[in-house]
Amino acid sequence: MEVSRVRALRGPNVWCRQTAIEAIVACSDSECAIDDPDAFETRLRARFPDIDIQRPAGQPGALSLAHVLAGAALSLQAQAGCPVAFCRTAPTPDAGVFQVVIEYVEESVARLAFDLACVLCLAALKDEPFDLAAAVSRLKDLYEDVRLGPSTGSIVHAAVRRGIPYRRLTEGSLVQFGWGRRQRRIQAAETDASSAIGEAIAQDKALTKSLLASAGVSVPRGRVVADAEDAWLAAQEIGGPVVVKPLDGNQGRGVAVNIQGREQVLAAYAVASEHGSSVLVEHYFPGHDFRLLVVGDRLVAAARRDPPQVVGDGAHTIAQLVDLINQDPLRGEGHGTSLTRIRLDETALNTLVSQGYRADSVPAQGVCVVLRNNANLSTGGTATDVTDHVHPELAASAVMAARMVGLDVCGIDLVSGDVYQPLTPETGCIVEVNAAPGLRMHLTPSYGTGRDVGAAIVETLYAPGDDGRIPVAAVTGTNGKTTTVRLLAHLCAAPGVCVGMTNSDGVYIGARRIDTGDCSGPRSARNVLLHPDVDMAVFETARGGILREGLGFDRCDVAVVTNIGIGDHLGMNYIRTVEELAVVKRVIVENLAPTGMAVLNAQDPIVAKMAASCPGRVTYFARDARHPLIDTHRAQGGRVVFVDQGDLVFSEAGAETRIELVRVPLTHGGTLGFQVDNAMAAAAAAWALGVDWVQIQAGLASFVNDAGTVPGRFNVFDYQGATVIADYGHNPDAILALVEAVETMPARRRTVVISGAGDRRDQDIRRQTEILGDAFDTVILYQDQCQRGRADGEVLALLRGGLEAARRANRLEEIHGEFLAIDTALDALEPGDLCLVLIDQVEEALAHIAQRVKSPQVA
Numbered sequence: 017m018e019v020s021r022v023r024a025l026r027g028p029n030v031w032c033r034q035t036a037i038e039a040i041v042a043c044s045d046s047e048c049a050i051d052d053p054d055a056f057e058t059r060l061r062a063r064f065p066d067i068d069i070q071r072p073a074g075q076p077g078a079l080s081l082a083h084v085l086a087g088a089a090l091s092l093q094a095q096a097g098c099p100v101a102f103c104r105t106a107p108t109p110d111a112g113v114f115q116v117v118i119e120y121v122e123e124s125v126a127r128l129a130f131d132l133a134c135v136l137c138l139a140a141l142k143d144e145p146f147d148l149a150a151a152v153s154r155l156k157d158l159y160e161d162v163r164l165g166p167s168t169g170s171i172v173h174a175a176v177r178r179g180i181p182y183r184r185l186t187e188g189s190l191v192q193f194g195w196g197r198r199q200r201r202i203q204a205a206e207t208d209a210s211s212a213i214g215e216a217i218a219q220d221k222a223l224t225k226s227l228l229a230s231a232g233v234s235v236p237r238g239r240v241v242a243d244a245e246d247a248w249l250a251a252q253e254i255g256g257p258v259v260v261k262p263l264d265g266n267q268g269r270g271v272a273v274n275i276q277g278r279e280q281v282l283a284a285y286a287v288a289s290e291h292g293s294s295v296l297v298e299h300y301f302p303g304h305d306f307r308l309l310v311v312g313d314r315l316v317a318a319a320r321r322d323p324p325q326v327v328g329d330g331a332h333t334i335a336q337l338v339d340l341i342n343q344d345p346l347r348g349e350g351h352g353t354s355l356t357r358i359r360l361d362e363t364a365l366n367t368l369v370s371q372g373y374r375a376d377s378v379p380a381q382g383v384c385v386v387l388r389n390n391a392n393l394s395t396g397g398t399a400t401d402v403t404d405h406v407h408p409e410l411a412a413s414a415v416m417a418a419r420m421v422g423l424d425v426c427g428i429d430l431v432s433g434d435v436y437q438p439l440t441p442e443t444g445c446i447v448e449v450n451a452a453p454g455l456r457m458h459l460t461p462s463y464g465t466g467r468d469v470g471a472a473i474v475e476t477l478y479a480p481g482d483d484g485r486i487p488v489a490a491v492t493g494t495n496g497k498t499t500t501v502r503l504l505a506h507l508c509a510a511p512g513v514c515v516g517m518t519n520s521d522g523v524y525i526g527a528r529r530i531d532t533g534d535c536s537g538p539r540s541a542r543n544v545l546l547h548p549d550v551d552m553a554v555f556e557t558a559r560g561g562i563l564r565e566g567l568g569f570d571r572c573d574v575a576v577v578t579n580i581g582i583g584d585h586l587g588m589n590y591i592r593t594v595e596e597l598a599v600v601k602r603v604i605v606e607n608l609a610p611t612g613m614a615v616l617n618a619q620d621p622i623v624a625k626m627a628a629s630c631p632g633r634v635t636y637f638a639r640d641a642r643h644p645l646i647d648t649h650r651a652q653g654g655r656v657v658f659v660d661q662g663d664l665v666f667s668e669a670g671a672e673t674r675i676e677l678v679r680v681p682l683t684h685g686g687t688l689g690f691q692v693d694n695a696m697a698a699a700a701a702a703w704a705l706g707v708d709w710v711q712i713q714a715g716l717a718s719f720v721n722d723a724g725t726v727p728g729r730f731n732v733f734d735y736q737g738a739t740v741i742a743d744y745g746h747n748p749d750a751i752l753a754l755v756e757a758v759e760t761m762p763a764r765r766r767t768v769v770i771s772g773a774g775d776r777r778d779q780d781i782r783r784q785t786e787i788l789g790d791a792f793d794t795v796i797l798y799q800d801q802c803q804r805g806r807a808d809g810e811v812l813a814l815l816r817g818g819l820e821a822a823r824r825a826n827r828l829e830e831i832h833g834e835f836l837a838i839d840t841a842l843d844a845l846e847p848g849d850l851c852l853v854l855i856d857q858v859e860e861a862l863a864h865i866a867q868r869v870k871s872p873q874v875a
Contacts, residue, residue, distance in 0.1 A: 170470030194484025196550030214422030238298030262292025268392030328379025358396030401464030427453025493578030537561030541568030737847030789822025
């Protein structure tokens with residue numbers, strides 16, 4: 017078994033809507049059909065009893081190693097606690113080669129699970145040992161390290177339930193919700209509305225107390241001390257038991273409570289000073305430790321926190337009792353589990369000493385031994401939900417405390433006998449106010465009802481019904497994608513509306529290009545959705561990006577498929593037929609929002625069939641007003657766009673809007689059929705996005721198809737009385753459309769300059785010149801800089817072969833170098849001639865042609 021490639025599909029893809037890894041796995045003949053599948057399965061289950069074995073479809077007794085690999089990788093993730101359920105193994109056209117797809121929630125965990133699954137399969141095949149426990153332990157540890165913590169996770173899950181998209185910006189807890197201008201960000205239980213000043217105040221416990229006291233909120237007496245002796249002096253000033261804690265500590269580290277006597281105070285000061293810049297000594301208020309969670313302007317949860325403790329049985333030491341408690345599967349390290357393991361550290365040992373115990377003491381039956389005087393869950397405490405019992409006035413005091421500090425999400429630490437009564441100096445006091453509070457105790461308390469505090473935080477970020485999304489349009493197809501995307505973005509742009517756009521020329525935020533090159537993939541789309549200025553996004557969505565990484569968004573509002581035709585890039589990535597290519601392009605239609613609109617080319621039967629996969633509504637477009645699909649859909653009240661008597665007609669439920677083609681310069685008065693198609697597709701998409709007709713008409717009229725607006729898409733130049741057309745057409749369908757357009761333009765003599773992309777099939781390269789040879793007098797072939805895996809001269813030979821039966825071409829030249837070929841063609845032009853230049857280096861070639869037009873004598 018050989019694995020040649022593993023890649024992550026980080027968005028909806030041809031296999032599923034979930035994130036997944038896709039591997040190319042080559043199996044030998046014996047691995048494609050294991051000789052004794054029953055014996056192999058017995059060995060496999062001996063090593064991994066819970067494996068879910070996948071079997072080839074329609075072959076109940078057969079078993080291939082690739083199918084087993086998929087099931088093993090999925091099952092190993094499930095054993096590690098990952099919520100995954102989907103895997104698939106698909107044979108490719110190459111014998112013994114499979115595409116293995118496994119869902120993931122954390123990419124690094126899936127990759128490790130895949131590697132371990134390979135080891136497992138080979139171990140079962142060779143009857144060698146496999147350490148399942150060690151493998152699962154590695155996966156669990158990695159999953160615990162990389163997954164979102166319980167606080168961040170609860171907020172993300174609440175957002176997902178509301179349909180709010182999210183993106184993790186770091187390997188930690190920084191997460192973005194929503195897109196573009198409507199984005200919000202959180203980090204753990206902090207939001208982008210959390211005040212940095214408020215957090216600084218909360219960190220300074222003395223300042224916090226001062227502010228709360230000024231608002232009439234009960235707080236303990238005490239002060240910051242300079243050294244150990246000053247701590248003892250402060251304790252004497254306060255009188256009675258005290259609390260000694262770091263001024264700027266967190267999670268209960270270095271906190272000692274109910275401290276009395278010089279020796280205990282000095283020891284507590286030593287511990288506290290190790291965990292903070294200064295030490296605070298306060299009056300100890302007897303009672304329970306409560307955590308009140310304030311979100312926005314309301315109390316959303318409350319919990320009583322009890323310190324870690326053991327109950328004696330007369331037989332085990334305290335250390336042994338702690339070990340027994342820590343065996344509870346709900347207890348773990350860090351914050352990934354409901355409870356944290358109890359630690360017998362210095363603070364715990366000092367607490368034992370104050371009660372007359374040591375770690376090796378054996379407490380009597382039923383005796384409760386407290387291991388810490390603070391009740392933080394991070395040090396092993398437990399939590400009991402008391403939300404429903406909080407007195408309204410106490411809740412109001414908690415909200416006031418949060419407002420005084422300046423926090424939108426705030427954890428209030430209260431010491432009180434109970435929460436049934438208002439907060440007064442006699443009933444209790446607030447001892448701390450915490451920014452970025454842990455939510456675990458409220459989500460999964462040790463006792464009582466869990467509270468959906470993540471949803472409460474999301475409600476402060478987005479109002480009910482708000483999903484944080486901006487309108488997104490995705491455009492795919494074989495030809496016309498870039499022009500359609502550019503025109504659609506132009507139609508949607510308006511004062512105060514910033515349109516983000518990706519295409520094969522770059523990434524644009526409004527009129528500004530922020531990236532160059534082919535940006536028609538998912539990474540560029542995600543970058544646009546990250547940009548805080550974007551109100552609407554239009555994405556060119558190419559085949560390569562979908563196959564390589566999936567979509568850059570979870571769903572779109574408009575999905576435009578321009579055409580499939582006879583296809584392009586066939587023979588690559590195991591896509592060998594137009595039907596298989598359509599499956600790839602169809603992904604944007606399948607991932608349309610239920611309220612969205614698919615804009616489909618009715619004259620392309622493969623595109624028209626995509627309507628069956630559309631979860632929303634459909635708009636059909638076609639130049640032929642009497643096309644059966646247009647007629648039928650129109651009769652049913654559906655949206656259609658077609659051409660009638662020189663007008664673009666937009667029809668729905670009997671209502672029509674007409675726009676004269678002579679007012680759409682992109683179409684050259686309707687003579688350029690492929691541009692008419694692009695105009696219909698873009699206008700239909702703008703209609704679906706809610707753009708008004710006045711804006712659509714103005715946009716169609718003002719969109720100029722020049723090298724600056726749509727580079728390489730039928731850019732027309734006047735060169736000394738001759739017409740020069742530059743276009744990036746590079747497949748047979750594009751060539752046919754260009755020939756159809758050129759034939760509407762009068763010319764004394766026609767010349768074409770062409771090369772070919774070496775990564776296309778031989779027949780596709782030959783077919784281009786077969787078409788051109790019947791429409792042009794002179795053909796100039798050139799070899800460009802990148803042959804894309806072809807040998808020197810191989811592409812030229814294929815192009816030359818396509819001209820063997822040419823009916824019109826009577827002159828052929830072969831030139832090495834794109835610019836030299838352009839110069840050769842331009843030098844031979846005379847007034848009234850027409851020259852079509854099929855460019856490869858779009859921007860450079862257009863600049864070269866523009867310079868020649870400006871200075872004809874410069875070659």
